[in-house]
Amino acid sequence: MVAKQTRVRKKKNRIRKAMPYLLVGPLVIWILLTVFLPLSSVIRESFYSTGFVGTQGDFVGFENYMNVFGSAAYWGAWQKSLLWVVGNMVVQTILAFSVALLLNNNRKISQMARTWMIIPWVIPTIVVAIFWQWILNGSYGVLNDVLLSLNIIGEPLNLLGDSTWSLFVIIFINSWHWFPFLAVILLAGLSGIPKELYEASAMDGANKWQEFWKITLPSLQHTTFALGLVGTLWMFNIFDLIHSLTEGGPAGTTTTVPVLIYQEAFESYNLGNASAMSVVTALFLIMFAVLFVRFAAPKD
Amino acid sequence: MKLFKWIYGIALVLLIAFPFYWVAISSFKLPDQILQADFWPKEWTLQHYNELINATPYLTNLRNSLFVSFGTMIITTALVVPASYAIYRMEFKGRKFFYYLILATFIFPTMLLLVPVYNLMSGVNLIDNLWSLIIINVTFAAPFATWLMSGFFKSIPPSLDESAAVDGAGQLRILFQIILPLIAPGLATIAVYSFVVSWTEFAFASVLISSEANQVLTVGMNQIMGQYTVRWGWTTAGGMLTVIPVLIFFGIVGKYFVRGLTEGSIK
Numbered sequence: 001m002v003a004k005q006t007r008v009r010k011k012k013n014r015i016r017k018a019m020p021y022l023l024v025g026p027l028v029i030w031i032l033l034t035v036f037l038p039l040s041s042v043i044r045e046s047f048y049s050t051g052f053v054g055t056q057g058d059f060v061g062f063e064n065y066m067n068v069f070g071s072a073a074y075w076g077a078w079q080k081s082l083l084w085v086v087g088n089m090v091v092q093t094i095l096a097f098s099v100a101l102l103l104n105n106n107r108k109i110s111q112m113a114r115t116w117m118i119i120p121w122v123i124p125t126i127v128v129a130i131f132w133q134w135i136l137n138g139s140y141g142v143l144n145d146v147l148l149s150l151n152i153i154g155e156p157l158n159l160l161g162d163s164t165w166s167l168f169v170i171i172f173i174n175s176w177h178w179f180p181f182l183a184v185i186l187l188a189g190l191s192g193i194p195k196e197l198y199e200a201s202a203m204d205g206a207n208k209w210q211e212f213w214k215i216t217l218p219s220l221q222h223t224t225f226a227l228g229l230v231g232t233l234w235m236f237n238i239f240d241l242i243h244s245l246t247e248g249g250p251a252g253t254t255t256t257v258p259v260l261i262y263q264e265a266f267e268s269y270n271l272g273n274a275s276a277m278s279v280v281t282a283l284f285l286i287m288f289a290v291l292f293v294r295f296a297a298p299k300d
Numbered sequence: 301m302k303l304f305k306w307i308y309g310i311a312l313v314l315l316i317a318f319p320f321y322w323v324a325i326s327s328f329k330l331p332d333q334i335l336q337a338d339f340w341p342k343e344w345t346l347q348h349y350n351e352l353i354n355a356t357p358y359l360t361n362l363r364n365s366l367f368v369s370f371g372t373m374i375i376t377t378a379l380v381v382p383a384s385y386a387i388y389r390m391e392f393k394g395r396k397f398f399y400y401l402i403l404a405t406f407i408f409p410t411m412l413l414l415v416p417v418y419n420l421m422s423g424v425n426l427i428d429n430l431w432s433l434i435i436i437n438v439t440f441a442a443p444f445a446t447w448l449m450s451g452f453f454k455s456i457p458p459s460l461d462e463s464a465a466v467d468g469a470g471q472l473r474i475l476f477q478i479i480l481p482l483i484a485p486g487l488a489t490i491a492v493y494s495f496v497v498s499w500t501e502f503a504f505a506s507v508l509i510s511s512e513a514n515q516v517l518t519v520g521m522n523q524i525m526g527q528y529t530v531r532w533g534w535t536t537a538g539g540m541l542t543v544i545p546v547l548i549f550f551g552i553v554g555k556y557f558v559r560g561l562t563e564g565s566i567k
Contacts, residue, residue, distance in 0.1 A: 019471045023386035024398050027379040027442060034439040035405050038416030045415070095312075102309055115554045117316055122550055123543050124500040124518045130525055130539045131319040134326065134532065142322060145337035176315070188562035230406060230444075237409040240502040244522060258411035265415050266507070278412040289407050 039282075046275035057272055064276035074277060076252070077260040080167060081236060084256050087171040088178070088235045089228075095175060096182035101216075103183075104190045114187060121181040129244040132173045136160055163253045166246055170254060174241055178234075182227060189223035190216070221298040229292050233285065257281055320543070327536035334532050348533035349541070352524075356534070357512055358541060361520035364430055366545075368505075368516055369498040371434040376441045376494035377487060384449035385475050389461065405443045410503065418507055428510045436504050441494035448493065451563055452486030453479075489560025492553050499546060517542050 046064050049057035068074050099117065103110040120128070135143050138158025147153045159169045197215050206214065217224075239258040242248065248255035248263060255263070261281070265274035326334055327348055329341045352358050386392070387399050417436055418427070426432040456479065464474045480487070502518040509515055515523075524531075524538050550557070 016471065017392075020386040020390040020392035020395070023382040023390075023475075027383035027446070028398055028401060030379060031402060031405055031439060031442065034417065034420075034436060035408065035413065038413050038420055039408065041416040041419060042412060098308065099312060102305060102312075113313075115558045117312075118554070118558060119320075119547070119550065120316055122496045122500070122546050124502065124521070126502055126518045126521050126525070127539045127542050130521065130535055131323050133525075134536060135319060135322060140335040140337070142337045176319075180316070184558055184561050191562065233406055233409075237411060239411050244502075244525070258409055261409075261411050262414070262503075271415060274415065278409070278415075282408055282412060285407055285409065 042275045042278050045271055046279050048272050050271040050275075051269045052271070060272065064272045065280070067273055068276045068280055073252070073255075073260060074257075074280075077255050077257045080254065081256040081258075083167065084171060084238075085232055085235050087168065088174055089231065091171060091175040092179045092182055092231075095179040096186055099179070099183040100186035100190055101212075104187060114184065118180040118184055120177050120179075125177065125240045126244055128173060128177045129241060132176075133160065133245065136169065160245055161250055163250045166250060167254050170242055170245055173245070174235075174238060177241070182231070185223060185227060186220070189220045193219040225296055225298055228296060229289065232288070232292075236285065323536045323539050326532065327540050329533075331533050334536075348537035352534050352537050352541065356524060356538075357515065357520060358517075358538065360513060361515050361517045362541075362545070364514060365499060365517040368430050368433045368437065369495045371430075372437040372441060372498035373491050373495045375434065376438045376445055377491050379438065380442055380445045380449060380490055381480075381483075381487065382475070384446050384453060385479065387446070388450055388453035389456075389458070389479075402446050403443055405439065410440065414503060414507055417504065421508055427508060428514055430509075430514055430516075432508045433498075433501070433505055433516065436508070437498040437501055438494070440501070441490075441497040445490035445493055448490055448561070449483070449486055452483040452560075455563070456482050485556060485560045485563060488553065488556045492549075492557040492560075495549070496546075 047059060047061060049060045049063070051057060103113055103117075135141055136159050138144070138156055138161060141156075143159075144153075144156040148156065159165050193216065197219070198211065201211055201215055236256075237258055238256075239262060242254050242256060242259050243262065246254045248259045257277070261274050261277050264270050264277060325339070325341060328344045328346070329336075329338070330343055330345050331347070333342055383398075383402070387395060387402075413436075421427050421429075421432045421435075426435070460478060461474050464478050500518065501516075502522070505516045506519045506522065509519065521535075521538050521542055525535050
C-alpha cells in the first residue's frame with residue numbers, strides 16, 4: 001500500500017519534471033523540422049553542382065562559393081539591399097514616429113485612428129503592388145494625370161520603370177505597407193513613459209524638441225532596439241513586393257539579395273549557386289545580429 | 301503648431317486612404333472609362349466583379365486562403381501558448397536555449413528556405429497540398445507570436461500559479477483554468493497576427509502550389525495581374541475582393557488586436 005503510494009508520487013514527480021519539455025517540445029520540434037532541417041540541406045546543396053530544383057548534381061567542393069565571391073551580381077545585390085534596408089528604416093522611422101507622437105493622446109479620434117491606420121499592413125503585399133502600380137502607371141496612372149494637369153511635369157513619368165527612381169519608389173511603397181505596424185509598436189512604448197518625466201522637464205523649461213531627445217527617445221530604447229533588430233531582418237528579407245512590382249528590373253536596379261537568390265534558383269536553374277549565396281547571406285545576417293545585440297542592446 | 305498638426309494628420313490620412321479609395325472607385329467604372337482619371341465614376345457598374353467571380357477562380361482561391369489562414373491560426377495558437385507558458389513561467393534546464401532557438405528563426409531570410417522547404421515538402425508528398433502552406437506559415441508566425449506572449453505572461457503575478465499549485469491543482473489545470481482566461485487578449489492578438497501572416501504570404505504559396513484548384517488568393521491575384529495587364533477592371537476589382545474579407549475580419553477584431561499588440565510589446 002505504502003509502496004504503491006510512493007510509486008504514484010514518483011510518477012507524478014516525473015510528469016511534473018517533464019511538463020515544461022512537453023509544453024515547449026511541439027513548437028521546438030516544429031521549428032527544427034521546418035527551419036533547421038531545411039537549412040542543413042541548403043548547406044549541403046551549396047557544395048553540389050545542382051541545377052534544377054529536385055535534381056541531384058555532383059559534389060564540387062567550394063566551387064559554388066568561389067563563384068559567389070567572384071560574382072559582381074551578388075555584391076551588386078548587396079549594395080541594393082543595403083540601400084533598401086537603410087532607405088526603409090529612414091522613411092518608416094520618420095513616418096512611424098510622427099504618427100505615434102500625433103496619436104499619443106486619449107482623444108477619441110486618436111483611439112480610432114490607431115486601429116484603422118494599421119490596415120495597409122494587413123493587406124497582402126500583392127494587393128499593395130496592385131494599388132500603387134495602378135496609381136503610378138506610366139501611361140494612365142492618376143498621379144501622372146494630376147501632375148500633368150497641374151503643369152508640374154511636361155510628360156508622363158514611368159517611375160517604376162525608371163532605373164534611377166524605381167528602387168526609391170519601391171522603398172516608398174514598402175514603407176507605406178509597413179510603417180503603421182511600427183507606429184503601433186511605438187505607440188505602445190510611448191504609453192509606457194511616465195507622465196511625471198514630461199512634467200519635470202516642462203518645469204525645467206525644455207522645449208518639445210529637447211523633450212523628444214532627452215526623454216522620449218531614451219525611454220523607448222527597449223522598443224527601438226527590438227524594432228531595429230527585427231525590423232532590419234524583416235526588411236532585408238522582403239521579396240514579394242519587389243518581385244511583383246519590377247521583378248528586380250529595370251536592368252537589375254532593384255535586384256536585392258533575396259530577389260537574386262530567387263532568380264538564381266528558379267529562373268537561372270542554378271540551385272548550387274543559390275544555396276551558396278544563401279549560406280553566405282545568412283552568415284552576414286548572423287554577424288549583423290550578433291554585433292547589433294552586443295553594441296546596441298539597452299544598457300540596463 | 302496646432303494647425304501644422306492638423307495639416308500633417310490630414311496628409312497622413314490621405315496617404316493611407318487614397319490608394320484604397322482610388323482602387324475602389326476604379327473597380328466600379330465602365331471598361332471604356334476606367335483609364336480616365338475621374339475621381340468619381342460617370343456611371344457605376346458591377347461588371348468587373350461579375351466577370352471576376354464567374355470567369356476566374358476567385359472563389360476557389362478565397363476558399364483556399366480561408367482554409368490556410370484559419371488552419372495556421374489554430375495551429376500557431378495551439379503551439380505557441382503552451383510553449384510560451386513553459387518559457388515565461390517555468391524553470392527548467394535549457395529554457396534559455398529553447399527560447400533563443402525559437403527566436404533565431406527571425407534571422408534566416410525566408411528566401412533561403414524556399415528551395416529546401418520545397419524539397420522537404422516533395423519528400424513528404426505535400427507539394428500542391430494546402431497543408432504544406434499551413435505548416436510553413438505556422439513556422440513564420442510562431443517566433444513573433446512567442447515574443448508577443450511574453451508581455452501577457454509577465455503581467456500575471458507569479459504568486460497566482462504558486463497558490464494554485466499549493467491547492468494541488470495540476471500544472472495543466474493551472475494553465476487551462478487560471479492562466480488562459482487571463483491571457484485571452486494575448487491569445488486573440490497572436491491569433492490575428494498568424495491569420496494576417498498567412499493571408500498575405502506569397503512566395504511559398506507560389507512555389508509549393510502547382511494546380512489552379514489549390515491556389516490561394518495572393519497567387520491568384522498575381523496571375524490576374526500578370527495575364528491581363530490591360531484588364532485593370534479585373535485587377536482593381538480583385539484587389540478590392542482580396543481586401544474586403546480582411547476589412548470585415550479586422551472590423552470585428554481589429555480593436556482587440558491593436559490593444560493586444562500594445563500590451564504585449566511594452567512589458
